[in-house]
Amino acid sequence: xxxxxxxxxxxxxxxxxxxxxxxxxxxxxxxxxxxxxxxxxxxxxxxxxxxxxxxxxxxxxxxxxxxxxxxxxxxxxxxxxxxxxxxxxxxxxxxxxxxxxxxxxxxxxxxxxxxxxxxxxxxxxxxxxxxxxxxxxxxxxxxxxxxxxxxxxxxxxxxxxxxxxxxxxxxxxxxxxxxxxxxxxxxxxxxxxxxxxxxxxxxxxxxxxxxxxxxxxxxxxxxx
Amino acid sequence: xxxxxxxxxxxxxxxxxxxxxxxxxxxxxxxxxxxxxxxxxxxxxxxxxxxxxxxxxxxxxxxxxxxxxxxxxxxxxxxxxxxxxxxxxxxxxxxxxxxxxxxxxxxxxxxxxxxxxxxxxxxxxxxxxxxxxxxxxxxxxxxxxxxxxxxxxxxxxxxxxxxxxxxxxxxxxxxxxxxxxxxxxxxxxxxxx
Amino acid sequence: xxxxxxxxxxxxxxxxxxxxxxxxxxxxxxxxxxxxxxxxxxxxxxxxxxxxxxxxxxxxxxxxxxxxxxxxxxxxxxxxxxxxxxxxxxxxxxxxxxxxxxxxxxxxxxxxxxxxxxxxxxxxxxxxxxxxxxxxxxxxxxxxxxxxxxxxxxxxxxxxxxxxxxxxxxxxx
Numbered sequence: 001x002x003x004x005x006x007x008x009x010x011x012x013x014x015x016x017x018x019x020x021x022x023x024x025x026x027x028x029x030x031x032x033x034x035x036x037x038x039x040x041x042x043x044x045x046x047x048x049x050x051x052x053x054x055x056x057x058x059x060x061x062x063x064x065x066x067x068x069x070x071x072x073x074x075x076x077x078x079x080x081x082x083x084x085x086x087x088x089x090x091x092x093x094x095x096x097x098x099x100x101x102x103x104x105x106x107x108x109x110x111x112x113x114x115x116x117x118x119x120x121x122x123x124x125x126x127x128x129x130x131x132x133x134x135x136x137x138x139x140x141x142x143x144x145x146x147x148x149x150x151x152x153x154x155x156x157x158x159x160x161x162x163x164x165x166x167x168x169x170x171x172x173x174x175x176x177x178x179x180x181x182x183x184x185x186x187x188x189x190x191x192x193x194x195x196x197x198x199x200x201x202x203x204x205x206x207x208x209x210x211x212x213x214x215x216x217x218x219x220x221x222x223x224x
Numbered sequence: 225x226x227x228x229x230x231x232x233x234x235x236x237x238x239x240x241x242x243x244x245x246x247x248x249x250x251x252x253x254x255x256x257x258x259x260x261x262x263x264x265x266x267x268x269x270x271x272x273x274x275x276x277x278x279x280x281x282x283x284x285x286x287x288x289x290x291x292x293x294x295x296x297x298x299x300x301x302x303x304x305x306x307x308x309x310x311x312x313x314x315x316x317x318x319x320x321x322x323x324x325x326x327x328x329x330x331x332x333x334x335x336x337x338x339x340x341x342x343x344x345x346x347x348x349x350x351x352x353x354x355x356x357x358x359x360x361x362x363x364x365x366x367x368x369x370x371x372x373x374x375x376x377x378x379x380x381x382x383x384x385x386x387x388x389x390x391x392x393x394x395x396x397x398x399x400x401x402x403x404x405x406x407x408x409x410x411x412x413x414x415x416x417x
Numbered sequence: 418x419x420x421x422x423x424x425x426x427x428x429x430x431x432x433x434x435x436x437x438x439x440x441x442x443x444x445x446x447x448x449x450x451x452x453x454x455x456x457x458x459x460x461x462x463x464x465x466x467x468x469x470x471x472x473x474x475x476x477x478x479x480x481x482x483x484x485x486x487x488x489x490x491x492x493x494x495x496x497x498x499x500x501x502x503x504x505x506x507x508x509x510x511x512x513x514x515x516x517x518x519x520x521x522x523x524x525x526x527x528x529x530x531x532x533x534x535x536x537x538x539x540x541x542x543x544x545x546x547x548x549x550x551x552x553x554x555x556x557x558x559x560x561x562x563x564x565x566x567x568x569x570x571x572x573x574x575x576x577x578x579x580x581x582x583x584x585x586x587x588x589x590x
Contacts, residue, residue: 024394027253028338032246075306079299087295102345105298109338111250191244192405199398203390210390260432260510264517271521274528275553282546313481316520319557320564322573323520328485329434329450329506329575330513354542355532358549362529 006131013135019112020143020198021205026112029103030144031194035155038163040148041141042096046089046104048137050081051113055121055133057081062122074117075108082107096166112140143201150197153178155188228356235360236367238412241339243371243405245346248339251332252372253397257383262376264331266369268312270362273340276308277361280344281354297348305340339368375404431507435581438502439486446491446498448506449482489577503581512572519563527556 017023020030026047033043054077058065065073086104089097097104107113116136121129153159157179163171187193241247251265283304288294317324343364347357378400387396440447489506491498498504531552536545567573 024253025250027249028246028342031249072306075302076299079302083295083298086298102342102349105301105345106247106338106342108298108302109341187406190405190409191246192402192409194246195398195402195405199391199395199402202395202398206390206395258432260513264513267517267521271525274525278546278549285542313484315557317484319520319561320568320573322568323516323560323564325485325487326508326513326516326573326575327520328487329436330432330508331517355536355545358529358532362525 005128009128009132010135013132013137014139014142017136018139018143018205019136020140020147021202023112023115024202025115026110026140027198028106029110030140030147031191031198033100033103034144034148034151034194034197035189036152036158036162037145037148037160038166039099040144040146041160042093042166043100043103044137044141044144046085046100047107047110047112047140048134050078050085050107051116051133051137051140052130053081053084053133054078054113055116056126056130058117058121059124059126059129062124065122070118070122074114074122078113078117079108093167099166112136147194147197147201150201151188151193154185154197155193156184157181228359231356232359232363233414235363236370237408238414239364240371240408240411241343241364241368243401243408245342247342248337248368251337251339252375252401253394254332257376257379259373259376259380261330262372263369264327266365266372268327268331269337269339269372270365270369272305272309272312273343273365273368274358274362275312276305276340277344277347278354278358279304279308281347281357284348285354297345301341301344305344339365371404371408375401378404431509431578432513433505433507433578434575436487436504436506438498438500438504441491441498441500444491446489447486448489448504449486451503487575489575498580505578505581506575507578508572508575512567515567516564516573519560519567523560523563524553524556527559528553531555 019025020027029043029047030040034040054074057077058074061073082105085107086097089100089104113133116133120132124132149159152161157177159176159178160171160174161177163175185193188197239245242249242252248269251269280301283300284297288297288300293300313324316327343361346364347360350357350360352360379397382396382400391399435451436448437451438446439449528549529552532545532549535548539545564573
């Protein structure tokens with residue numbers, strides 16, 4: 001039983017309930033920090049760490065946190081984890097930290113961590129909560145890396161440029177140039193590209209879900 | 225004075241909170257379905273952003289900087305903003321229960337959205353004096369309201385259009401927003417900040 | 418080329434919102450607005466993980482919605498609604514804007530004006546902070562006065578338009 005449970009958690013987090021493409025949460029970093037695949041990857045990982053740690057903490061203390069004060073407590077736990085990540089990245093991944101800048105503290109006001117705490121971690125044992133936070137975060141990372149990759153390939157013709165500089169010298173191997181430098185469409189790296197690529201990738205996910213015979217999730221469709 | 229005006233235009237149009245800095249996208253995508261609701265929401269957000277940036281400036285200046293507690297910034301700002309939102313609701317209720325009741329039905333709750341926190345953090349980076357930082361916050365939120373209203377107008381029209389099923393809802397809204405962002409890029413020649 | 422339908426009679430439109438009957442007394446209906454965080458998701462979608470039926474608590478959406486409950490006169494149960502009914506309530510279009518201008522615009526304008534004046538006179542951060550706070554208080558007092566006038570004209574009272582369709586949410590008015 002436990003095994004299939006974990007499987008659902010993993011699948012939900014990575015694809016079915018993907019934070020960006022299905023639930024449309026956490027759009028701010030998903031567009032602002034995806035000018036390149038590397039930036040998206042770094043931003044996603046930072047969010048994943050915060051989500052995993054805060055889900056785990058909330059799940060540990062879930063019986064002690066009374067319903068009356070739960071929201072402030074969750075926010076404080078997330079804020080504390082964000083501060084830890086913020087300081088940690090400043091110390092050990094300073095180049096990446098300089099790129100992500102403002103959006104590291106803004107993880108606090110991202111809907112995604114808080115939504116998962118309220119919907120999942122508050123009711124589940126620590127291990128499942130940790131997994132849920134981790135895989136929701138990884139799903140977020142995949143989404144951000146995908147958006148970043150599309151924008152970077154069309155925009156400047158490279159993929160994972162500067163990975164060695166931002167993530168560490170071991171990542172030198174994934175730096176690629178796919179198109180000649182003068183073929184880039186600058187618009188994709190500028191803000192409009194963020195909106196357009198995200199919109200199109202949501203369509204791609206719907207298309208893939210449709211192919212797989214699933215219902216398309218029309219989240220937020222009523223809003224238009 | 226000229227610098228001041230340029231700074232405000234820069235904050236409102238060139239570095240628009242939504243279209244250039246990508247802050248407050250949640251409410252941008254969710255709320256803007258009618259022009260008048262968007263205008264009301266924009267006013268409410270302007271109020272909250274300005275008031276909380278006043279409070280954040282005081283906290284940053286007299287508490288965090290004074291005692292070297294910079295690392296507590298995220299936690300404190302979140303608390304300050306949450307209190308500012310609560311304060312706003314309570315004051316409106318005290319000022320006029322009828323007004324509060326009516327706004328309560330039609331304007332969504334303002335939760336800590338990332339535009340509020342984002343502007344507050346930008347102000348800290350800018351290291352400005354009190355008045356210029358408050359004016360910067362005000363100008364940014366005016367830019368936010370402006371885009372909310374324009375986008376609501378676009379969506380009122382969009383609601384009448386036949387959109388392919390795969391694109392219905394958020395995807396087409398994103399693409400429209402992308403075009404709006406392109407239009408706003410035209411402002412980038414006006415002022416730099 | 419097909420012409421887009423023109424949005425007409427803008428003046429006659431009213432702004433609609435959905436509220437749920439939470440209590441019925443002899444001659445009053447207690448309504449709770451059905452909403453929505455600034456993420457804009459309504460009761461139909463649990464996407465933000467925030468669900469109005471969830472347990473209340475400090476800062477949670479449901480507790481703040483409870484604080485927004487309001488009363489509509491229902492003399493002798495004439496309207497015939499029961500607890501749990503979802504109703505569409507409306508106000509005229511202009512009054513939403515004038516209400517938000519009164520509540521938010523006026524105090525803000527006063528605060529910024531007072532702050533600028535004090536800044537121009539003294540040029541000191543702390544005094545302009547105090548000046549601004551003073552302006553804010555003045556503006557709120559002004560808002561109180563304006564709100565009384567609006568209320569006296571009856572602009573602020575929402576009226577019940579009809580029963581909401583089950584699939585109707587606050588997003589698609």
